[in-house]
Amino acid sequence: MKTLGSSKVFFLVLALAIRSCSSEGFLTWNVQIVNGLSGGNTLFLHCKSEDNDLGIHNLAVGAKFSWDFTPNVWGTTLYWCYLRNNEEHKWFDAFLSQSDDGYNGFARSCNYKTCTWIARDDGIYLRNIPNKSDDFVHKWEPGQ
Numbered sequence: 001m002k003t004l005g006s007s008k009v010f011f012l013v014l015a016l017a018i019r020s021c022s023s024e025g026f027l028t029w030n031v032q033i034v035n036g037l038s039g040g041n042t043l044f045l046h047c048k049s050e051d052n053d054l055g056i057h058n059l060a061v062g063a064k065f066s067w068d069f070t071p072n073v074w075g076t077t078l079y080w081c082y083l084r085n086n087e088e089h090k091w092f093d094a095f096l097s098q099s100d101d102g103y104n105g106f107a108r109s110c111n112y113k114t115c116t117w118i119a120r121d122d123g124i125y126l127r128n129i130p131n132k133s134d135d136f137v138h139k140w141e142p143g144q
């Protein structure tokens with residue numbers, strides 16, 4: 001019978017222990033940005049993380065931009081987005097690891113899987129999947 005070296009077993013156990021401490025675990029998350037503006041307004045967006053620039057996108061009304069990722073085991077994954085409508089803008093955290101109880105019920109709203117941010121005329125909403133609602137989170141800020 002083949003056996004694993006004890007150092008391999010040690011690192012495997014360590015890796016699993018770290019994973020199980022994080023609510024994100026091995027799961028893949030999906031973040032979506034939706035243009036819910038009225039009046040045919042284009043939504044300009046630019047999202048990125050520390051090592052991943054998702055580029056600049058212009059969304060027509062009703063269109064959606066989305067991406068998948070697996071949060072790192074350290075719980076430091078952060079994606080932030082810059083959104084802009086005609087006259088206003090907002091920078092915000094579109095995904096923040098270990099945000100379970102800290103960030104506006106963020107992870108629970110996303111059902112630990114899908115965070116849908118909707119840009120509307122009065123601000124940016126986060127879809128609350130368990131409660132079947134869209135919750136107002138951020139006001140637009142004037143200017144660009």
Ligand SMILES: *[C@@H]1O[C@H](CO)[C@@H](O)[C@H](O)[C@H]1NC(C)=O
Nearest residue numbers: 105108109110128129130131
């Ligand atoms: C859903 O709504 C209830 C009642 O308002 C609230 O207590 C709960 O925290 C909400 N759940 C989420 C995920 O926001």
